Amino acid sequence: MLLFRSEEHIKNWCRQWKFEPGAILNLDTAWRLAHAWYVEDRREHSWRRKTLEEIEALFAELGLVSTFWNLR
Amino acid sequence: MDEFDLQVRYHIYDSCMERGQPPLIDELSAILNVSKEQIGDALANLAEARILVLQKDSGEILIANPFSAVPTSFLVETQKFSCYGNCIWDSLGLAAMLHQDVRIRTSCADCGRALELEIIQKTVQAHEALIHFAIPARHWWDDIVFT
Numbered sequence: 001m002l003l004f005r006s007e008e009h010i011k012n013w014c015r016q017w018k019f020e021p022g023a024i025l026n027l028d029t030a031w032r033l034a035h036a037w038y039v040e041d042r043r044e045h046s047w048r049r050k051t052l053e054e055i056e057a058l059f060a061e062l063g064l065v066s067t068f069w070n071l072r
Numbered sequence: 073m074d075e076f077d078l079q080v081r082y083h084i085y086d087s088c089m090e091r092g093q094p095p096l097i098d099e100l101s102a103i104l105n106v107s108k109e110q111i112g113d114a115l116a117n118l119a120e121a122r123i124l125v126l127q128k129d130s131g132e133i134l135i136a137n138p139f140s141a142v143p144t145s146f147l148v149e150t151q152k153f154s155c156y157g158n159c160i161w162d163s164l165g166l167a168a169m170l171h172q173d174v175r176i177r178t179s180c181a182d183c184g185r186a187l188e189l190e191i192i193q194k195t196v197q198a199h200e201a202l203i204h205f206a207i208p209a210r211h212w213w214d215d216i217v218f219t
Contacts, residue, residue, distance in 0.1 A: 001159040002181035003189075003201050009182035010204045016182075023205040027189065027196045030203045031164050035194070038138055038165030042085040042123075045078060049122065059209070069209045 023068045033062055073117055079104065080114040081123060084136050089170065092155030094124075094133040094141045122213060138162030138169060147177040160203050167191040 004010045007024065014021050025033070036058050040047055050058070052071055059069045073081075083103050087095040095103070100111045112131050118124045125135035133141050138157055140146075146157040150172045157163030160178065167174040176189040180201075190197040207218070 001161040001203055001205050003160040003178055003187055004182055004204055005180045005185060005187065005201055007202060009180055010202060013182040013204070014206075019206050021204075022207065025203045025205070027164075027199055027201060027203070030161060031191065031196045034138075034161050034164035035168040038162075038168040040169075041089075042169075043082045043089070045082075067208075068205070071210050 092153040094136040138165035149175045
């Protein structure tokens with residue numbers, strides 16, 4: 001996941017590296033996703049990775065509902 | 073994963089949280105007073121469980137998400153230390169995991185212009201930059217280092 005100055009720069013990058021355009025997030029949404037993903041203390045004995053269902057619920061909560069975000 | 077794997081996981085993330093980078097096999101071996109082989113086996117189990125990514129030749133930790141054990145294009149500065157995120161998402165994740173204000177120094181992946189983000193009191197300071205996810209979510213772990 002890379003950072004770009006603008007959509008124009010994302011288009012340039014996709015053209016250069018022959019990638020289909022993926023998903024674009026603004027920083028606010030990306031922060032909410034990163035916060036939910038990483039806020040827990042992984043030193044805790046009880047910590048475990050999120051389940052598929054938990055990740056799907058998180059994506060839905062953030063409006064990440066296009067086929068790009070499908071996990072199955 | 074067994075209890076020993078969880079002990080190893082504890083010390084890996086304790087090192088990350090205290091100094092900003094994962095420990096070496098030698099360090100884990102000394103901390104837990106076990107052989108390097110036992111540490112290597114635990115790291116392999118944690119990698120199998122997608123908790124870590126290991127360096128191919130040495131078996132050392134490459135990634136303990138969101139921390140990178142090696143320098144990347146995402147330098148994250150905290151009041152306590154500087155560390156490296158694996159990507160911009162992980163760099164934001166470092167602020168979340170560390171519960172600290174951070175400054176992320178990186179650059180536009182297209183043109184190379186320096187970009188600097190600040191997360192202060194759990195808020196990304198206003199910035200027009202955008203994040204691009206090139207790999208669809210279900211394929212992230214096909215090649216997590218590339219992702």
